[in-house]
Every structure is written in structure tokens, then in C-alpha cells.
Amino acid sequence: MRRVFTPRKREPVTALDGVSLSIPAGEVHGLLGPNGAGKTTLVKILSTVLLPTSGRALVCGHDVVAATKSVRPLIGIVFGGERGLYTRLSARQNLEYWGALYRLSGVQIKERSAALLERVGLTDRADQRVEEFSRGMKQRLHLARGLMGDARVLFLDEPTTGMDPLAAREFRTLIGELKGEGRTILLTTHDMVEAETVCDRVSLIDRGRILATETPRSLGTLISRFQRIDVEGAPPELLAAIERTPGVSSVSLQPDGSTRVEVNEEGATGTVLRLLVDAGVTSVRTSLPGLEEVYVQVIGERGLTI
Amino acid sequence: MRAFLAGARIQLAFFRAYPDALIPFFTAPMFSVIFQLIFHHAGRTDLTGYAAIAPVFIALWWMALFNSGWTITIERWNGTIELLVAAPASFAAVIFGRITTTTLAGVVSFGETWVIARLFGTTVTIEHAWEFVATIVVTLAAMAGTAVAMASLFVLARNAVTFSNSASFPFYVLGGILVPVSLLPAWIRPVSSIVFLSWSADLLRAGLRPAPIHHFAFRLGMVGLLGACGLGLGMYAMRVILTRVRGSGELGTT
Numbered sequence: 071m072r073r074v075f076t077p078r079k080r081e082p083v084t085a086l087d088g089v090s091l092s093i094p095a096g097e098v099h100g101l102l103g104p105n106g107a108g109k110t111t112l113v114k115i116l117s118t119v120l121l122p123t124s125g126r127a128l129v130c131g132h133d134v135v136a137a138t139k140s141v142r143p144l145i146g147i148v149f150g151g152e153r154g155l156y157t158r159l160s161a162r163q164n165l166e167y168w169g170a171l172y173r174l175s176g177v178q179i180k181e182r183s184a185a186l187l188e189r190v191g192l193t194d195r196a197d198q199r200v201e202e203f204s205r206g207m208k209q210r211l212h213l214a215r216g217l218m219g220d221a222r223v224l225f226l227d228e229p230t231t232g233m234d235p236l237a238a239r240e241f242r243t244l245i246g247e248l249k250g251e252g253r254t255i256l257l258t259t260h261d262m263v264e265a266e267t268v269c270d271r272v273s274l275i276d277r278g279r280i281l282a283t284e285t286p287r288s289l290g291t292l293i294s295r296f297q298r299i300d301v302e303g304a305p306p307e308l309l310a311a312i313e314r315t316p317g318v319s320s321v322s323l324q325p326d327g328s329t330r331v332e333v334n335e336e337g338a339t340g341t342v343l344r345l346l347v348d349a350g351v352t353s354v355r356t357s358l359p360g361l362e363e364v365y366v367q368v369i370g371e372r373g374l375t376i
Numbered sequence: 377m378r379a380f381l382a383g384a385r386i387q388l389a390f391f392r393a394y395p396d397a398l399i400p401f402f403t404a405p406m407f408s409v410i411f412q413l414i415f416h417h418a419g420r421t422d423l424t425g426y427a428a429i430a431p432v433f434i435a436l437w438w439m440a441l442f443n444s445g446w447t448i449t450i451e452r453w454n455g456t457i458e459l460l461v462a463a464p465a466s467f468a469a470v471i472f473g474r475i476t477t478t479t480l481a482g483v484v485s486f487g488e489t490w491v492i493a494r495l496f497g498t499t500v501t502i503e504h505a506w507e508f509v510a511t512i513v514v515t516l517a518a519m520a521g522t523a524v525a526m527a528s529l530f531v532l533a534r535n536a537v538t539f540s541n542s543a544s545f546p547f548y549v550l551g552g553i554l555v556p557v558s559l560l561p562a563w564i565r566p567v568s569s570i571v572f573l574s575w576s577a578d579l580l581r582a583g584l585r586p587a588p589i590h591h592f593a594f595r596l597g598m599v600g601l602l603g604a605c606g607l608g609l610g611m612y613a614m615r616v617i618l619t620r621v622r623g624s625g626e627l628g629t630t
Contacts, residue, residue, distance in 0.1 A: 075625050114625075119458040121623045142464045153455025156386075160392035163386075170382030171463040171470065199393075219464070 071125030073111055073278075085111040086122070087278035093271075095130075095222075098249050100269035101258040101284075108278040109258035113225045116256065117147045129223055145171065146221030148212045150231035157201035161211050163194050164200060165218055170183070172219035186214040190244065206237030209268060213244060224248065226257045230264060242268050297339045299331040301346060302353035312342055379465035381472025391475075394450070397478060398444055400435035404485035407431035408492035408510035411554065413629020416496060418518060425581040428493050428500045430554040433577055434544075435485035437551075440519045443478040443542055444527035447471060458627055461618060468614040471527050474605070476520040483516070507592055514596055515576040524610030531627075532617050553577050572602035604612065 073086040075335040086108045101109045114120035116127055118138045126133055132140040148154075156164055162183055169179035187193045190210035200208060209229060216224060220310045224247070230238040238261075245268045248255060259265055265272050266286045301309075312331055313321040317338025321331050333339050339356065346354055391397060411427040448471075451457035453572075461467050490500045502508045526543070532585055533539045548554065550564070551573025568574045575598045582589045621627040 114458070117458075117462045119622060119627055120625055121619075139464070142462060145462070147459055147462055149455065149459075151455075154459055156390075156393070156454060156456065159386075159389055163389050166385045167382060167389075168459075168463070170378060170385070171460070171465040173464055187514050215459075228453055 071112075071115070071122045071127055073108075073115060073120070074123045085278050086115075088110060089125075089275075089278065089280055091273060091280055091283065093254060095254050096249070096252050097269055097270045098245065098255045098257060100265035100272040101256060101275055102260065102262070102265050102272050103258075103275035104182055104260060107275045109275060111278075112228055112275075113147070113227050113256065115364055117225050118142060140319060143219060146216035146219055146224045148216040148224065148226045148229050150209065150212075150228035151206075152208065154212055155200050155208060155215070158199060160197045160199055161203070161214075161224070162196040164211065165214055168218045170213050174189070174218070182218060182276070183214075186217055190214045203236075206233050206240075209233055209237070209241060210244075213241070217248075221245055222253060224255045228260070229311050230261065271292055297327055297333055298357050299333070299339065299346075300355045300357070301329045301331060301351060303326070304329055304346065304349070304351045308345065308349050308351065312345055315341055315345065318342060379469035380473035380476075381428075382465060383470035384477040385473075387474040387477035389479070397446065398441070398481065400438050400482060401484060401488065403438070404431045404435040405488045405492050407434055408489045412493060412496040412498070421498065424493065424498050424500065425584040426554055426556075426558040427498075428489055428584065429577060429580050431489045431492075432482075432485050433551065433553045433573060434548060435489075435618045436479060436482040436516070436519055437547060437553075437573065438544060439482040440475055440479045440523035441526055441547075442541070444471070444475050444523040445530045445539060445541075446532040447474055448527055455558070461622075461627060467618065468524060468528075471614075472520065472524050472610075475523045475527065476516075479516050479520045479523070486512075502583060503586045504583045504589055507589055507596075510578065511576060511583060511596060511599065514600045514603065515572075515580070518572045518576065518599050518606065521603040521604075521605075521607030521610065525606045525613060526610070528610050528613035528617050531614065531621060547571065547573060550574065551577055570602065572599050572606070575602070576601045 071086055072084070074082050074084050076082045089108070091111060091112075101112065103109050109185065111120065115122050116129060116134055118134050118141055121135060126135065129141045130144050134141050138228070143292055149356045159167075165186060166179050167181035169183055174229055175180065177227065184193075184196075187196045190213060192207060192214070195203065195224060200211065203211065203322060212229065213226075216226075227276075230241050233241065238349070243266060245257070249268075257264070257269060269286060271283060272286050274281040291364070304312075309321050315338065317333050317335030319332045319334040321329060324330050331342055343354065343356075346352075408427065408431040411430055415423045415427050417423065448457070451460060460470065493500050530539060549560070550559075550568045550571045552560070552568060552614050553573060557568045557574050557578075560568065577594055579589070579592070579599065617628070
């Protein structure tokens with residue numbers, strides 16, 4: 071799928087460029103990428119509010135362009151941040167309104183809004199204006215709103231943006247519960263911890279392209295050639311020999327007195343380990359990079375540049 | 377129908393949350409005072425009907441038109457317009473429900489305007505009660521229908537409020553709300569005849585005069601027909617425009 075924006079008097083911007091992605095039912099799928107990577111554009115297309123320039127997307131087998139009426143009752147959308155709620159109305163009024171828009175009966179609206187308010191811990195604040203809520207409370211209400219239609223597929227677009235760590239952790243617990251109910255969730259985020267914690271699989275996206283789709287752990291092994299070896303007690307001449315070994319990118323002294331060897335070629339780790347063991351150095355520890363390091367390695371360090 | 381009712385219910389809640397939507401309840405009496413002063417000063421008590429009807433139309437039109445623009449703008453600012461479009465309910469039906477509720481609320485200005493007239497020593501007498509009531513009912517429906525057509529344009533326009541503000545006075549003139557259409561330049565009259573306000577205002581004023589109302593059914597039918605055309609056009613335009621802004625990516629752009 072491809073999506074190009076053509077702003078007036080400006081060069082066209084390619085937001086999605088040949089995206090191909092399949093998410094099985096019941097999976098929590100993370101879409102991980104920097105600002106401007108195309109995450110929200112993809113969510114908007116899947117939720118029928120934006121048309122792709124070319125290609126097609128299916129939600130539960132229904133085309134998001136040709137069969138919007140079939141797609142809309144199946145999906146729930148949760149945006150992060152302050153927007154997306156009627157802040158001068160109460161939490162209950164917000165939910166009841168969205169319930170009506172999802173064509174629920176009066177009884178269903180009352181029951182489901184009460185149940186969801188209870189579930190997200192807002193029962194005591196149900197009749198309070200949303201503008202008086204904290205960011206975390208608003209975000210929980212966002213999620214409740216997205217669930218009013220009992221969506222089989224949930225799009226969570228950076229849902230924990232701006233939340234404090236405790237609120238974000240509670241929110242992730244809720245996502246886990248939703249997964250347990252068999253819902254399919256597409257979660258966009260640039261929070262590595264969030265992706266590692268809640269996602270079954272993660273797609274790295276940048277400049278409108280999917281760079282890799284793996285489980286959070288196997289995404290780490292994707293760049294295992296960037297593995298690190300921490301060594302203690304290695305003599306300087308051995309470290310010099312290791313530094314000359316093909317595939318070793320750096321040998322550096324760490325603050326704790328150990329030495330870190332970084333490799334950038336597949337197989338180099340084995341060569342280094344053999345050199346160390348042959349020299350009688352056994353205080354060795356290898357480690358896989360975390361998702362954050364994967365993110366930096368694959369997407370690159372570009373600072374604030376979009 | 378459920379979407380329409382959902383829109384109507386939420387609008388009632390919005391009246392409490394955003395009381396600025398009810399500004400015409402304050403401006404209608406002021407317009408009424410102005411018109412009464414003008415006609416009394418000119419010694420034209422025969423134009424009482426104009427003074428009694430004009431502020432009501434201004435209030436109703438303002439509520440319908442301004443609110444259709446304001447509704448779209450607020451949805452954009454709230455970041456809810458994309459969620460609304462992605463909901464299973466018809467977006468146009470929800471907006472129609474909201475606008476209809478607002479327009480119905482505008483009926484209050486009838487009472488206000490006529491109380492002001494009474495203060496000026498003028499009693500507004502309805503000579504043809506059933507025709508008058510029927511005209512009001514059809515006018516309100518036509519008003520809401522036409523406002524949906526406006527709302528579809530506001531989805532396209534980024535600054536809907538400015539547009540809705542500037543679009544009100546041309547319709548007051550074309551609708552012959554205060555100045556009879558017969559006094560307007562000849563080239564404007566055909567344009568005026570496709571504005572339901574002109575038919576409606578004429579009928580309401582005729583309802584206040586003792587003389588029989590000629591061709592009542594036809595004239596009322598024109599109000600209904602033009603209103604239905606506005607609604608039909610609005611629903612169609614909304615669908616086309618929503619597809620367009622979904623294509624351009626400007627649906628949620630503020």
C-alpha cells in the first residue's frame with residue numbers, strides 16, 4: 071500500500087511507501103517508529119478516515135475503501151493525547167453518545183458504559199466533566215470510548231503519550247486483558263518498553279516503509295551481528311589482537327573496569343569468544359541488544375530530524 | 377434514525393456545555409427593538425408583520441447556519457471529526473439531528489420578539505392560525521435541511537466559522553426577511569425565488585394579515601420542496617465531500 075500527500079504549492083510527501091503487513095486475529099501488533107514514520111497514516115487508512123493512494127487494506131476480510139460500512143462496526147480507535155473527547159461533557163455522556171453512534175440500544179448503552187467506566191476505574195468520576203480529568207484518566211476514557219462498540223479490532227495510536235509511568239503501566243495491563251478477550255490490537259508507539267511489554271510482534275516502520283516485522287525478542291536477534299561481548303581480566307595484547315580481528319567494530323574500556331567488544335559481522339562473535347577462551351579468559355558475557363538498541367541500529371540516530 | 381436521535385440528544389447536552397450556541401436568544405430581542413423603533417419612527421405601523429417576523433428568521437437562520445459551521449469546527453478542534461466519520465452511524469444524519477435540535481430551540485425567539493412588540497404597543501395577531509403553524513413547522517424542517525447543505529461545505533472549508541458568519545446577511549436580503557423581495561432589483565428576484573426563506577417569510581407575514589392567503593398549499597409546498605432539495609443536496613454533498621477530504625487527508629485538519 072502507498073499513500074502520498076500532495077499539499078498545495080509544496081512537493082508531494084510519501085507517507086507510506088509499499089507497506090505490506092498481515093496481522094493475524096488476536097494478535098497485539100506494535101508499530102514502532104519515529105515521528106513522521108507513517109504510523110498514524112497507516113492507522114487512519116485502516117480505520118477508514120483516509121484513503122490509500124494505491125493498494126488495498128482489509129480488516130477482518132473487508133476492504134477499508136470499498137466496504138467501509140462493514141469495517142466500521144468492527145473497529146475501535148483510540149488516539150493518544152488530549153484530543154478525541156468532548157471535554158465539556160461528562161465521561162458518561164461521552165460514552166453514551168459513542169454508544170448511540172455504534173447503534174447500541176438504550177439498555178445496551180447504559181449497561182456497557184457503566185461496565186466500561188468500572189473497568190477503566192472511572193465509575194466515581196463518571197458524571198464529572200472530562201476537562202477536569204488528568205491525562206491518565208482521559209486516556210482511560212479514550213480506551214473505554216474505543217470499546218463502546220465492542221470492537222474486534224482496536225487501533226491504539228500512541229495511547230500512552232504523556233502518561234506518567236504508573237498510569238502507562240496500568241494502561242498496558244488493560245491492553246493485556248483486551249488481548250485475553252481475543253481482540254486484535256494494532257498499537258503504534260515509539261516507546262520501546264511498551265512494545266516489548268505488550269506486543270506479540272513488532273513492525274519497525276520508518277519513512278513510510280516497514281523495515282522488519284518480528285517478535286520483540288527475535289527483532290533483537292535480527293541484528294545479533296551487533297552483539298556485545300563484555301570481558302573481564304583480558305590482557306592488553308589479547309585485546310589488541312581482538313581489535314584487529316575482522317568483524318570487530320570496537321573495543322572499549324567500560325566505567326566498571328571491564329572491556330566491551332562490539333562486532334558488526336555475523337560469525338565474528340564466535341571468533342572473538344574462541345580467542346578469549348584459548349587465552350584462558352573465562353569471565354565473558356555476551357548480550358543481545360534490547361528493542362531500543364534495535365530501533366537505533368535499524369532506523370539510525372538522526373536526532374530530531376524527521 | 378438512531379443517528380439522528382443521537383445527534384439531537386448530544387446537542388441538548390451541548391446547549392448546557394456551550395451556551396454560546398444560544399446567543400440568538402439575546403440578539404433576537406435586540407433586533408426586534410431596532411426594527412420596532414425604525415417602523416414607529418417612520419409611522420409605518422402597517423409593517424408590524426415585518427418587524428415581528430424578521431428577528432425570528434434572523435435568529436432561526438443564525439442558529440441553523442452558525443451552528444452547522446460551529447459544529448464542524450468544534451468537531452475538528454476536539455479531534456472527534458475523524459472518529460465520527462469512522463463510526464458506523466451516518467455522519468450526515470448525526471449533523472442533521474444536531475442542527476434540527478438547534479433550529480427547534482430557535483422557536484423561543486418567536487415569544488421574545490412578540491413580547492418586545494407588545495412593549496412597543498403593538499399586538500401581533502395571528503389571523504390564520506393553522507396556516508401559520510404549518511408554515512413554521514415546514515420552515516423549521518427546511519431550515520435544518522438547508523443547514524445540512526451548508527455543513528457539507530463547512531467540512532470542506534477549514535475555517536467554517538468565518539464562512540458561516542459571512543454567509544448570513546446575503547440570505548437575509550435574498551430571503552426578503554426585512555425588505556420585501558419586490559423592492560429588490562429585478563435581477564435578484566429569480567435568485568430569491570429559489571431561497572426557501574423568501575417563500576416562508578411571505579407566508580408567515582400573510583398569516584398575520586386578515587386578507588386570505590392565496591395559493592397557500594403551493595407556496596407551502598415550495599418551502600418544503602426547497603428545504604427537501606437542500607437536505608438531499610446536503611446529504612449527497614456530504615458523501616462526496618467526505619470522500620474528497622478522506623482522499624486529500626484534510627478531514628481532521630484545523
